Amino acid sequence: MSPRAPGDLSLPGVDVDALASLAEPIAAAAVTLARRFAAGATMWCVAPRWPAHGRHVAVEFVHPVIMGKRALPAVHLDDEDVVGSLRLLGHAGDILLAVGTADDDRLATLLPRSQAWGLASVWIGGGPHPAPGVADHVLWIDGASPEELGASAGFVLLYHLLWELTHVVFEHPGLVEPAPDCTEEVCVTCSDEGRLAEVVRMVDDDSALVLADGHRETVATQLVDTVGPGDLLLVHAGTAIAVVQRGSA
């Protein structure tokens, strides 16, 4: 990239029609946030490349700019070992809001694990897209370099809208009720698809105690190579079928 002419004040990455296409995913993310906050969630804000964005999101929710809007628990986490810290601090049902690029190792490690811990996730970023399904809500701005986006208004606009829409959802208390939890012994919804699970400890040579969706359970490990604490597994019907990431314990 090179400097542009002084007269060229075009906004980086802001193709307004492309941005407007993010309106629906932003709305869906706001519904998730409102439901989780209503159920007592804390929102953990992580932005390793741009800690200032993480702080901005947190202060937005904690200290609303509009008088009378409720203060919501949002915390910026700026930590060398953000995975270890959030594993300790986060509770099942919490929210992870990440701002950053898909090639950021810390986020690439953190986002899938947060699913195992039972956190809902929103990932705001730009540049190459993250793997599908790695976050519940992916709000991605295409068409500009992440460096320019991080330094301009792009990401700021997205988290401002998240805050504004979350408070609109709160005005509809009937819709803030969370979707009913799966409590059946064998859940058709869950057992049909692989879930991410983090190994807490080995039970014996053939099984491990894992955390999946924030709950502890024992899964069979015969189908995968030797696993250990901190490994992230793909689990299907009570059996680990792949090692997704090696331990970060």
Next chain:
Amino acid sequence: MSDEPTGFLYPFIEREELDLAGLMTDLTTSAQAKIRESHGLQTATLDRCAADLDRAGRAMAERFERGGRLFTFGNGGSATDAARTADLFRHPPYGRPLPASSLVEDQAVLTALANDVGFELVFSRQLIARAQDGDIALGLSTSGGSVNLLRAFAEAQRRGVLTVGLAGYQGGAMASSGDVEHCFVVRSDSVHRIQESQAALVFALWRTVEWHLGERSDA
């Protein structure tokens, strides 16, 4: 949930789903309108401020060329924008890295000053300690009335420090104080839309500074 095929006994389920769909439509429409509003305000603000952006960018480039340093500050969300501004100048995506630091980063300094002398002096006291003739002070406020910014700009002027301010609404006291040599006002009464346009202004200002520095090194 019962497994009986009696969904009609639970009309609230369907009604909620319909309402949720309606809410989603409303939220989406609202977000689209806000995105276009933000974009329109950013574009209009940059257009209106183009001439002063060039003047301020040239003045800042001259200072950087002579060894001047940039100090940034603000409160709350604007504190984070001030931090990102310093980061942009110091670790730019392209161009020459420039000496810039934000006065909001050090919790020891901030809490010491707030506790001992008052929050209205947290930035001006740091400028007294660090800023010299030839440096640059850049403050962001949505209201334009933050007392600690006004105190910092007054101190900067006393010390020969170039002052650049970003405000919202009608510019508040920053626009009329006389201590802010280059005051950019985002004419909106939404704090969020103001901050977004201020981010666009900062980015345009940085680009202008880099352009002028490039012209100088080419000459």
